[in-house]
Amino acid sequence: MKLLEGKNVIITGASRGIGTGIAKVFADHGANVAFTYSSSEAPALALEKELTAKGVKAKAYKSNAASFSESEVLIANVLTDFGGIDVLINNAGITKDNLLMRMAEEDFDKVIEINLKSVFNMTKAVQRTMLKQRKGSIINMSSVVGVKGNAGQTNYAASKAGMIGFTKSVALELGSRNIRCNAIAPGFIETEMTAKLDEKVVQSWRDGIPLKRGGAPEDIANACLFFASDLSGYITGQVLNVDGGMLT
Ligand code: NAP
Numbered sequence: 001m002k003l004l005e006g007k008n009v010i011i012t013g014a015s016r017g018i019g020t021g022i023a024k025v026f027a028d029h030g031a032n033v034a035f036t037y038s039s040s041e042a043p044a045l046a047l048e049k050e051l052t053a054k055g056v057k058a059k060a061y062k063s064n065a066a067s068f069s070e071s072e073v074l075i076a077n078v079l080t081d082f083g084g085i086d087v088l089i090n091n092a093g094i095t096k097d098n099l100l101m102r103m104a105e106e107d108f109d110k111v112i113e114i115n116l117k118s119v120f121n122m123t124k125a126v127q128r129t130m131l132k133q134r135k136g137s138i139i140n141m142s143s144v145v146g147v148k149g150n151a152g153q154t155n156y157a158a159s160k161a162g163m164i165g166f167t168k169s170v171a172l173e174l175g176s177r178n179i180r181c182n183a184i185a186p187g188f189i190e191t192e193m194t195a196k197l198d199e200k201v202v203q204s205w206r207d208g209i210p211l212k213r214g215g216a217p218e219d220i221a222n223a224c225l226f227f228a229s230d231l232s233g234y235i236t237g238q239v240l241n242v243d244g245g246m247l248t
Contacts, residue, residue, distance in 0.1 A: 013092030021217025187243025210245030
């Protein structure tokens with residue numbers, strides 16, 4: 001059964017990793033997919049082609065999620081190209097890890113801008129459309145690190161915890177208009193973001209996960225599919241840990 005037939009979806013940061021996984025699963029479920037990237041043009045164009053071959057409309061847009069004005073232009077372009085937006089997934093994110101003692105101010109600011117300010121930019125740009133439609137689903141990609149903290153990631157943890165507060169507040173503001181807003185807190189998902197980590201550290205993370213493996217982008221995509229579809233029609237303001245039991 002296709003759960004998103006004919007729905008228009010926008011995903012930030014889908015040229016790699018989790019975003020690419022979401023785009024593919026959504027296209028398999030009949031969604032038209034607009035997605036962004038910041039610099040990976042070749043993989044983004046290849047994904048656009050792959051999604052289109054599945055029989056849905058798909059388009060890659062170069063757009064910096066940290067920029068308010070670029071986000072406004074992006075949403076206007078997507079509305080022109082797709083005719084509507086039913087689902088927004090705020091997925092773009094970066095890390096710039098260091099102990100607080102060594103963390104440069106610009107590395108704190110950059111992570112907050114790209115991971116958290118982007119969520120404000122995109123949600124604000126899309127809300128008028130969803131208000132007019134009187135429906136919509138917004139999904140924010142937080143992290144287990146935003147729930148429990150992590151040494152060496154004060155900037156990242158603050159951005160991801162901020163996304164949770166933002167999610168719950170949007171759920172309260174927009175619920176009466178049938179717009180839902182939920183967050184996903186992935187655990188350790190094997191992508192380029194985590195490939196930078198030392199293999200010994202990675203193995204010790206895997207050993208500590210009750211399901212004894214890192215997650216795949218598809219594990220996160222399936223949770224997004226639930227929040228995007230009508231199956232979760234009575235769920236808003238929630239944070240779903242998709243972490244193999246890590247936070248249990
Ligand atoms: P990734 O492989 O590093 O991919 C990041 C994506 O974000 C890329 O498509 C990148 O585009 C895009 N991006 C970066 N800066 C951007 C900007 N300013 N504007 C627009 N797009 C931008 O990361 P991932 O592992 O798939 O993670 C995706 C999300 O899940 C992130 O928010 C991350 O914090 C969260 N998460 C990941 C894990 C994990 O274990 N992997 C765990 C918890 C949460 P370019 O390719 O053009 O740079």
